[in-house]
Amino acid sequence: MQATPEKTLVSKSSETTKTARPWLARWPLLRAFLRNRKAMLGVSILFFFIMVALLAPWIAPGNPKKMESRAHLAPAWIADTPAPGGKTFLLGTTGQGQDVFRQLVWGARLSLSVGLSVGIASTIVGTIIGLTAGYLGGWVDDILSLLTNVMLIIPGMPLLVILAAFLKPGPVTVVMVLTLTGWAWPARVMRSQVLSLRAKDFIAASVVSGERTPRILFSEVLPNMSSVFVGSMVGSTVYAIGADVGLAFLGLTNVGTTSWGTMLYWAQNNAGILTGAWWTFVPTGICIALCAFALTMLNYALDEITNPRLRAEKETTHGKRNRGNVLVTPVIRK
Amino acid sequence: MRFLLRRLGFYAVAAWVSLTVNFYLPRLMPGDPASAIFARFQGKLRPEEIDSLRKAYGLSDAPLLEQYGTYLKSLSRGEFGISINFFPAPVTTVISTGFMWTILLAGLATVISFFLGNVLGIIGAWRRNGILDSVAPPLLTFIGAFPYFFLAMIALYFLAFQAGWFPLRHAYSDALSVNWGSLTFIKSVVSHMILPAGCIVLASIGGWMLGMRNTMVGILSEDYITMAQAKGLSQKRIMFSYAARNALLPNVTSFGMALGFVLSGSLLTEIIFAYPGLGYLLLQAVRNLDYPLMQGLFLMITFAVLGANLLVDILYVWLDPRTRR
Numbered sequence: 001m002q003a004t005p006e007k008t009l010v011s012k013s014s015e016t017t018k019t020a021r022p023w024l025a026r027w028p029l030l031r032a033f034l035r036n037r038k039a040m041l042g043v044s045i046l047f048f049f050i051m052v053a054l055l056a057p058w059i060a061p062g063n064p065k066k067m068e069s070r071a072h073l074a075p076a077w078i079a080d081t082p083a084p085g086g087k088t089f090l091l092g093t094t095g096q097g098q099d100v101f102r103q104l105v106w107g108a109r110l111s112l113s114v115g116l117s118v119g120i121a122s123t124i125v126g127t128i129i130g131l132t133a134g135y136l137g138g139w140v141d142d143i144l145s146l147l148t149n150v151m152l153i154i155p156g157m158p159l160l161v162i163l164a165a166f167l168k169p170g171p172v173t174v175v176m177v178l179t180l181t182g183w184a185w186p187a188r189v190m191r192s193q194v195l196s197l198r199a200k201d202f203i204a205a206s207v208v209s210g211e212r213t214p215r216i217l218f219s220e221v222l223p224n225m226s227s228v229f230v231g232s233m234v235g236s237t238v239y240a241i242g243a244d245v246g247l248a249f250l251g252l253t254n255v256g257t258t259s260w261g262t263m264l265y266w267a268q269n270n271a272g273i274l275t276g277a278w279w280t281f282v283p284t285g286i287c288i289a290l291c292a293f294a295l296t297m298l299n300y301a302l303d304e305i306t307n308p309r310l311r312a313e314k315e316t317t318h319g320k321r322n323r324g325n326v327l328v329t330p331v332i333r334k
Numbered sequence: 335m336r337f338l339l340r341r342l343g344f345y346a347v348a349a350w351v352s353l354t355v356n357f358y359l360p361r362l363m364p365g366d367p368a369s370a371i372f373a374r375f376q377g378k379l380r381p382e383e384i385d386s387l388r389k390a391y392g393l394s395d396a397p398l399l400e401q402y403g404t405y406l407k408s409l410s411r412g413e414f415g416i417s418i419n420f421f422p423a424p425v426t427t428v429i430s431t432g433f434m435w436t437i438l439l440a441g442l443a444t445v446i447s448f449f450l451g452n453v454l455g456i457i458g459a460w461r462r463n464g465i466l467d468s469v470a471p472p473l474l475t476f477i478g479a480f481p482y483f484f485l486a487m488i489a490l491y492f493l494a495f496q497a498g499w500f501p502l503r504h505a506y507s508d509a510l511s512v513n514w515g516s517l518t519f520i521k522s523v524v525s526h527m528i529l530p531a532g533c534i535v536l537a538s539i540g541g542w543m544l545g546m547r548n549t550m551v552g553i554l555s556e557d558y559i560t561m562a563q564a565k566g567l568s569q570k571r572i573m574f575s576y577a578a579r580n581a582l583l584p585n586v587t588s589f590g591m592a593l594g595f596v597l598s599g600s601l602l603t604e605i606i607f608a609y610p611g612l613g614y615l616l617l618q619a620v621r622n623l624d625y626p627l628m629q630g631l632f633l634m635i636t637f638a639v640l641g642a643n644l645l646v647d648i649l650y651v652w653l654d655p656r657t658r659r
Contacts, residue, residue: 150348152591155639157598158632159355161616165628166359238479245481246602250620264484268606273491274502282491285484292479300475 032305039301045294049287053108064098064106064258103258104283110171110259112291114244117175119237122182126236127229129183130190131217135198145191151184160243164252174253178240185239186232193228197221227306231299238295245288260284337657341647345640352636356629357405361398414633415626417619425630428615433634435505436611439527440600443534444593451539452585455546456578459554471547474540482599485533486606493529500529503608530607534600541592542585550581579653586650590643597639 033039052059133144163177197203198221206216222229247253248261255262267273267281414425458467477485494500501507507522514520553559554577562572604613612631619627651657 146344146347149344150351153345153348153594153639153643154352155594155597155635157601158616158635159352161620162356162359162628162632165620165623165625166362242481246483246598249481249483249602250605250617252620264487268487273487273495273606278491281484281487285480285487288484289476289480293476296475296479 029305033301036301036305038297038304042294042296042298042301045290046298049108049112049291049294052105053112056105056109060099060102060105062099062102064103100263100279100283103263104260104287107258107260107263107284108287110257111241111244111261111288114171114174114178114259115237115241115291118178118182118240118244119233121175121179122236122240123186123229123233125179125183126186126188126232127190127222130187131194131221133187134191134194135213135217135221141191144187148184148187148191151181152188156181156243157246160247161250161252164247169252169254171253171257174244174247177247178243182236182239182243186236189228189232190225193225194221197224227302231302234295234299234302238292238299241288241292241295260288335658338647338651341644345644348640349637352633353406353409356633357402359629360625409633414630417624417627417630420624420627425626428627429612429630429634432610432612432615433638435609436597436600436604436613437638439505439530439604439609439611440534440597442527443531443600444538444596446531447535447539447596448542448585448589450535451542452546452578452582454539455543456550456573456581458543458547459550459577459581460573462551467547471540471544474543477536478538478540480537481602482533482537483602483606485537486530486603489529489533490606501526505610526607526609530600530603530609533603534596537599538592538596545585545588546581549584550577553577553581583650583654586646586653589646590639593642594639597635 129144129148133141133148160177160181163180164173167173167177203216203220206220211220244253244259245261245264248255248259249264249268251265253259253261255265263284264281267277267284270277270280273281412426414429417423417425417428420428454466454470458464458470461467490502494502501522505523505526506512506519507526510516510519510522512519559572559577562576567576601611601613601616603609604611605617608614612635615627616631618624619631
């Protein structure tokens, strides 16, 4: 009764192709996930960075804020000349004589934990609001949708700036502020998903059989939205990582901490570009971009696995060899 | 017409929400907001500044509702308070100097990226699995994963600092003064704009292209496209007037949300290039804890985005006859 179309589709395809590992056959979605190249690419990049963050004390031992080169010569407030990478410092040192590689490794901790916690928090808030709006409908929906759309249209960065500026700087504030501005998109996605689910027969059946609204929401509707839930969590994390970096870059977080954002802040403040010290900002940006890219790939993969329409498109275009301007109507092959 | 009126009502609500957020935020600060702000500027504020700050916030011992009333009244007269950093210039004057440059940079970059992205998306969907369709989406996704301002840093370092092809900073050459009549000035403005605008376009084009491509793929399988093919209409006509016009609609709707996002990115891009727009002012405001300027910027940028959205809605009515009922 509760099976969604996507579930039936996947299980059908797993019947036709036998797998070598029988335990995987019981988890068709997981199997599709493991077979998806984009998903594997995203997961491995992400896994790499999470491991780096967790193993920071072993990969780059020492205090990331320690001023290494010529620290004994100059007082701390005199800017050091950044040195390019070499044997002692793999990626060189910053304008304050700190080891770039060590900062990068330790910075992953704060950046990733802020990103992931905002991703989870804003998706949960968004889901609660979206579920309520979509399921209850009526004036509740009107008000919540209005609020969601207003949050979506107000430009993010200026709002983030005034929110962050009036509150005490620190990671907790950043997570709070980013969640406050980031819940709207998940809420909108969730709402539209609930609207389409609510029209399904199995919901009507549970309403008729007298189930209470919270139970319908959490044990009937929510399990069928797990892919959307994970998808918007991934999307929110991408948003959070980017916005966190932007806020830090403006100097609105505690710039004394080590994160990828504050690394870029110091690179800009010490004129890393105009002194030619490219190593102070290029590795950081590449790490941020790799994380965002990995998450985006993960989202595309999720879309491909759970959206039958995209799969149908892939199947038809693979069989078609003669391209050109002749158009073929995509039809799902049975 | 009803569509436009409904949208107008929505923007009014959005404007009211941002006004109210702006009003309550300083009052949500732990402790008394006034003393907190004054404490940060101990000894730095002149009496007239403190006065103007008080007035700008409508801070008094009056009940909250009355304070809210005075706040709305002074806003309606266009009084956003006095900038601390640029004292004694009012916030509105400070902002208006940067406004033009941001509109020029972000506006132009957004229009170019929207146009180019959609055209690329149309072609990508039309020649599905062609070279463009298989190379561009992953490449642009990867580029889009970089923070805007990081792309700007890279471009500034390699193309302006190392290669010396572009100017390093500002919106026009220091040797010139603002004079839109002279050709050398306009040339200087253009050459200063290429890098920052290019970064914004590069970072935002992927979203438009993918959105267009995916809707277009869906629309190309509609019956009326097959019908148009069967009638023997020219390919160009089917591509643009039949498929693209309909596929454009979702992208136009998402333009509003994207605008705020692109603007946020372009504010940070401006900082890298020391472009004298609103982003640069925002940085100044943050560095100097210039709260009135920060709040003024927030309100002005929000109103600008709402106004741009209204324009897009009017465009939408023109594009989609179904909304004219």
